[in-house]
Amino acid sequence: MSQEKITRYASYIEDKHKAFLNDIQSKRISVSNESPFEDYKDVPIDDAFFGVGFFINDFPSLYDMFGKFVAGLDINTLHAQMVAATVNGTVAKTIISNANATLQADININSIPRLNAGNTDMNSVMADIFLEGEEIIEDTRILLNTKFEKQLKYSLLPVAQARWDTHLNWNKTVVSYYTEVMGLYFSAKMDVEDANYAAAAKHALWPFTVLDFEKAALGALQGATTRIQKDGVAGTSTFQKLVAGALGGLSAGAQIGTAVNPPTAATATKAASSGGTNWGAGIGAAMGALSGAF
Amino acid sequence: MSSGGGGGSDYEPETVVRYAPYIEEKHKSFLNAVAAQKTQKINDSPFGSYADIELESGFFGAGESILSSAALYDVFGKHMAALDIEELWDTAFNSTLTADAINELSVAESALLDDEIDSEAKPEFLIAMMNANAVTSSTFVIGNANIEKNRAKAMSAFNNNLIYTMISDAQARWNKSLDWNKSITELNARLHQMYYERKINVDNFNTKMAVEDTLWPFTVLEWERSALGALQGAASASSSMEADEPSDFEKGLSGALGGAALGTAILPGWGTAIGAVVGLAASFF
Numbered sequence: 001m002s003q004e005k006i007t008r009y010a011s012y013i014e015d016k017h018k019a020f021l022n023d024i025q026s027k028r029i030s031v032s033n034e035s036p037f038e039d040y041k042d043v044p045i046d047d048a049f050f051g052v053g054f055f056i057n058d059f060p061s062l063y064d065m066f067g068k069f070v071a072g073l074d075i076n077t078l079h080a081q082m083v084a085a086t087v088n089g090t091v092a093k094t095i096i097s098n099a100n101a102t103l104q105a106d107i108n109i110n111s112i113p114r115l116n117a118g119n120t121d122m123n124s125v126m127a128d129i130f131l132e133g134e135e136i137i138e139d140t141r142i143l144l145n146t147k148f149e150k151q152l153k154y155s156l157l158p159v160a161q162a163r164w165d166t167h168l169n170w171n172k173t174v175v176s177y178y179t180e181v182m183g184l185y186f187s188a189k190m191d192v193e194d195a196n197y198a199a200a201a202k203h204a205l206w207p208f209t210v211l212d213f214e215k216a217a218l219g220a221l222q223g224a225t226t227r228i229q230k231d232g233v234a235g236t237s238t239f240q241k242l243v244a245g246a247l248g249g250l251s252a253g254a255q256i257g258t259a260v261n262p263p264t265a266a267t268a269t270k271a272a273s274s275g276g277t278n279w280g281a282g283i284g285a286a287m288g289a290l291s292g293a294f
Numbered sequence: 295m296s297s298g299g300g301g302g303s304d305y306e307p308e309t310v311v312r313y314a315p316y317i318e319e320k321h322k323s324f325l326n327a328v329a330a331q332k333t334q335k336i337n338d339s340p341f342g343s344y345a346d347i348e349l350e351s352g353f354f355g356a357g358e359s360i361l362s363s364a365a366l367y368d369v370f371g372k373h374m375a376a377l378d379i380e381e382l383w384d385t386a387f388n389s390t391l392t393a394d395a396i397n398e399l400s401v402a403e404s405a406l407l408d409d410e411i412d413s414e415a416k417p418e419f420l421i422a423m424m425n426a427n428a429v430t431s432s433t434f435v436i437g438n439a440n441i442e443k444n445r446a447k448a449m450s451a452f453n454n455n456l457i458y459t460m461i462s463d464a465q466a467r468w469n470k471s472l473d474w475n476k477s478i479t480e481l482n483a484r485l486h487q488m489y490y491e492r493k494i495n496v497d498n499f500n501t502k503m504a505v506e507d508t509l510w511p512f513t514v515l516e517w518e519r520s521a522l523g524a525l526q527g528a529a530s531a532s533s534s535m536e537a538d539e540p541s542d543f544e545k546g547l548s549g550a551l552g553g554a555a556l557g558t559a560i561l562p563g564w565g566t567a568i569g570a571v572v573g574l575a576a577s578f579f
Contacts, residue, residue, distance in 0.1 A: 003307065005307060005309065006309065007309050007310075008311065010310075010311075012321075012322045013522065013525075016325045016329070019329075023332075034508055036504035036505050043493055044360060045490075048486065049365060049367055090384065094388065102400055103449060107442070107446055111442035111445060114412075114416075114442065115442050129432040129436070132439070133438060134439070136439040137443055137446060144447060144450040151454065155458055155461060159461060159465055166468075166472065167380075177370065177374055181483055188486070191490060191494055192490060199497075202501075213515065213516070216516075222523070223523050223526045250483065255469065256469060256476055257465070257470075259465065259466060259469065
């Protein structure tokens with residue numbers, strides 16, 4: 001025959017416990033359907049990374065990018081293209097054309113009128129020697145244009161090399177950044193999904209969160225405590241956050257391009273200051289020719 | 295403590311847990327005091343006035359969200375993957391080497407040379423020619439032409455060197471454009487990273503405060519539960535207000551202050567600020 005055992009407490013304790021259980025029950029009823037997580041809005045992730053309605057599948061895969069920008073790149077062909085585009089490209093042609101036009105205009109506007117004026121003073125405008133004077137200037141102009149064109153191309157060779165170097169660095173950086181951005185996505189995705197699902201779990205388990213307090217209240221006289229203590233909510237995530245450690249590979253402040261030094265004296269024409277021009281050469285040549293005439 | 299038969303039948307023996315009268319009296323008085331405090335506090339949650347931290351407003355502006363800004367992959371595509379860096383090179387070189395400023399410098403140099411010729415070279419030449427009685431000779435014409443020839447050389451040298459000098463500037467401009475585009479992508483990624491890191495924490499914090507508010511009655515009742523079981527050795531009420539673990543904010547503040555102190559030791563002023571930022575960031579890892 002079974003025997004039941006009833007544990008009783010002093011009547012004042014039982015009275016208080018009964019009232020306490022009524023309080024707990026009343027509060028449980030009032031809040032068990034008032035989950036604070038009901039209004040939680042899922043944090044968006046795919047829309048923020050790829051645009052509204054797009055997903056990672058809509059973008060080139062990492063290996064496609066790697067193939068396009070690095071592995072499949074014919075760097076020697078690229079080098080030839082860089083040299084051609086730099087030395088013989090439209091930019092070089094424009095610069096040469098502009099330099100020629102500038103010099104031609106300067107001669108036409110300033111030099112020829114002054115030469116004519118000087119020659120008019122001696123009534124030699126119609127003489128052959130007058131044409132010879134203009135030819136001297138024209139020959140010089142052609143010579144200067146040719147010289148500039150060659151020197152410019154010579155000077156652009158290191159630019160082409162730097163351009164190639166920079167292009168390669170850029171391609172490498174594009175793939176590196178794509179890797180980092182994708183890594184950030186996956187880290188953020190896991191964190192966000194964890195946060196979103198944790199909130200959903202907390203919402204779903206909310207009634208149990210509340211009931212746990214009533215359970216502890218029932219066992220109050222046996223020293224029972226609630227199982228949920230610190231967070232106050234069932235379903236708390238213990239997931240290790242990853243997004244904070246993402247982007248570690250981005251090199252903040254690193255320079256992409258290869259610098260080009262100005263042409264050295266070996267390749268560049270010496271700049272002539274206004275005071276350093278060798279006017280004496282012109283005068284000396286004339287005097288020499290004059291003295292030779294006597 | 296006494297226990298014994300409570301007068302029940304053989305089938306329902308009762309064990310009555312009792313304590314010394316003075317203990318029961320004090321316990322009863324204690325329970326009344328706890329009940330009075332409970333009644334006073336149970337509907338007075340201090341968390342009721344908490345206002346959610348508005349992360350989105352801080353990051354994106356009032357009423358906006360992360361979806362209001364360009365997607366990270368779009369920014370990456372625009373400023374890196376799909377950027378035509380060779381077209382950018384053409385633009386950098388064209389706009390640098392054919393800038394109006396270059397033409398203006400050339401015109402200014404030309405005027406200086408003309409002034410020098412008119413005020414010095416030509417008079418000197420004419421005097422020499424007159425002294426030699428050679429003003430009407432062909433030599434005079436050649437001399438005049440030579441002056442202009444030298445002028446053309448000087449102008450060409452000036453113009454060309456200007457361009458040579460600007461080549462490295464154009465290249466630097468291109469390099470800087472690439473760095474700038476890279477920086478845009480990088481900063482955008484870091485902003486996304488920071489947003490998501492903070493967003494999760496802030497959402498957690500906001501909901502934690504809402505939970506504290508909703509569960510406030512139970513927080514109060516936990517003390518009463520503990521009081522009821524006091525004579526059975528029940529532990530004190532476990533409250534979510536217990537600060538065994540520092541919050542994210544406390545960790546961040548602690549890290550920032552620690553970093554600031556270290557930074558100040560190294561370099562007062564800037565070091566303090568840099569140390570605070572580094573300390574703040576490190577505290578979250």
